[in-house]
Amino acid sequence: MNIRRCAAALAAVAVIGSSAPAVAAGTAPSPSGRPSLPAGLYGGADPKYDGVWRQSLALLAQHTAGVRPAVKAVDWLTGQQCADGSFAAFRAEPAHACDAKAMADSNSTAAAVQALAALGGHGAVVGKAVAWLKSVQDADGGWGYMPGGPSDANSTSVVIGALAAAGAEPQDVVKGGKTPYDALLAFALRCSGDGGGAFAFQPDKKGELAANADATAAGVVAALGQGMAAKAGGAGKAPACSDAGGATPERAAANGAAYLAHAVAKTGHLTSALPGAAAQPDYGNTADAVVALAAQGGAGQAREPLEWLEKHAGAWARQSGPAAWAQLVLAAHATGADPRDFGGLDLVKQLDATGPAPQAASTKAAASAKAADSAKSGGASGGTWWFVGACLVAGIGIGFLLSGRKNKKVG
Template sequence: MPLRRRAALVLAAVTSLTALTAPLALADTTPQAATGTAQAPAPPSRGDLYGTADPTYDGVWRQAYAEKAISTSGYVVGAAATRWLLAQQCADGGWPSYRADTAKACDPKTEDTNATGMALNALVVVRGAGTSEALERGQAWLRTVQNADGGWSYNPGGASDPDSTAIALGALGKDAAGTPNAKGKTSYAALRGFQFGCAAKAADRGAFGYPGTDGKLKANAKATADAINGLVQGHLTGYTYDKPSTTTPAAAPKPADCDTDAKAYDSLDANGAANAAADWLVAQLRAGGGHLNAVTPGADTPTPDYGTTADAVAALDGIGRSADAKAAADWLAADSAAWSKGNPAALAQLIMAGAGRTGAVDGPLQQLIALGPAATKRATGAMPGAEEKKDDSSSGSTTWIVVGVVFVASAGVGLLISGRKRRQG
């Protein structure tokens, strides 16, 4: 299977990125013609996008990720940011990585499940004109491109992979995850099909595998972190994703025992499967000295993998295992500044990995806010989703109040490979 990347942006080349827009007034700003007929509002500008780097491969991804990170950190993102994200949606409901000209119809071949899933994860708690309709169309599009085996590929028509299946499952939710498709297959079963069980060697059990060029699964940290996050985001594990590290863990599930039951992994529920995957991740973090490692394209030796380490921390937090994530979170806080500087998606990952840890997100959060439309501090005590506004799409209003929840993306060492497809060597 081809290894697709959303972007490879050399961070050392990034010099300075500044806030580009002022906050929009929460009012009807649709211009009126002299005759009194409402005119269509001007299309969103590049100034509404987080960051100034070329958005061709990751525009939608980084925008949605940034909105979620900011809104889960006590802020309401600028209205212009969500307007930009909504304008990127295609008529059939899907999102491509980026549409340079939103006045032109989308080429369906450019739409992908990862951009769509992340956009939906951001919009699911956005309150404002047009968001409910956008969510419905986006979720409907995901259902139409689901594979016969219940999973999803990055681009429709390809073989299912664990990362794409996880993000789609998270975007559609618990009910959809257990609903059979036309072939009688569920997305939950498709995702679990990538998890190694008793038939695998002991070192791989619990991990989620990514298909190699030979079609065989290989235990993969990115796939494993994404699978846990997808199960949590889809509300299958019983945990609340809004504040992962403050979640009260349920009783620890009984580990699968292959010595007494050759199908022990098959009988795990979603929480048990997520914790089995977490056990494998924790072992990889410890083996790496508190972080994960990867071989980046063109390199011969492993180097620290900041992005997947951040995803792993968020995954562990998401199932109430913050204690197991602490060493990796501390490593990220101490060593990730150069990797994340000026990179919206990377900064968002650090914010997600630091959620709930006092002071852990302050620096990355302020850097991220400075890279896009101005954000406003949420009222003390208000929670994401509390500022719900009526969906008034017929009034011409451009009122937006944006809030979000957490999920995962990936990035490489010294460069952003936001693609869901960068793999360990």
């Protein structure tokens, strides 16, 4: 969360295009006639295809901003876990045991691990989820979206992030003599030729690799041993693609960053399009690219796409919901930008508003907020206080689960 396929597109339509939330299986109408969604869930759209994913991103983003999520929001996520440790995209009746219809997947499970590991206090849930992920590792060292499916760059990347978040060394998780990094490097394109330095989602039917910007952003972060809440790496010179020194995760990360830097150089953003449609800005993948560029080469490498998002991404996030707000918060986190003043938007407040009211902000976050407000008002009191695909819908990405994981070129 290829996983984009039409199911993911249906989720994107539900999140992005509907004026009223659809009724999820197992939900009941409220007395007003409006559909009733599970208590604790972020967002008002049908969670059938992305409930665990968007919940995990929201909780993770809030954590990076110093916000303590509502207990019922965290409980909703932990309550989605199956007895074997896995997570499905959404379970309408979590009191019932999981069966074949639950369709557990690597992406939902890995996203939940990253969120719950960051929050702390959920060692048993995280441990069972990591054990399940290890149990469904492919022989090439990677993961596909569904257990037993062929590995892809995005799924392998989000699992690497989960392993790292849980304190496991990804290089020590071996299947058939192969590590997750072996699988990831198999998707990396050499520097010569079209799309040089990028990662492919999967080989095509002929076994050939094609550059995919979403897979590249995911691959860069994973190759560096980080997850969705990646932090900025050491500042360095502009990334350049090179095949010197052989294939290593570090080299692949630098090459992937060079591809992304080139892709955003002219406009400040990535683009995407359905077949036969005009290319449009891809906000979700651009946010992921910001995280990747910052993680590989420091915040300065992501300055242009970050500034573009600050100017243009507000309307997209309002329309798309909690996962989109979370992506922007994570982009701000990776670059050291202020998520409470992101092009004039308080991303944290917007994200908070999509779910149950969080607990009081941490002391550190509150102190930072007061200091910033004091500076903005010249030391006066009373300032505003801080609070936190092949079937892609054209031009509108929503991150690993709902943006560009499709078998087409994006750039």
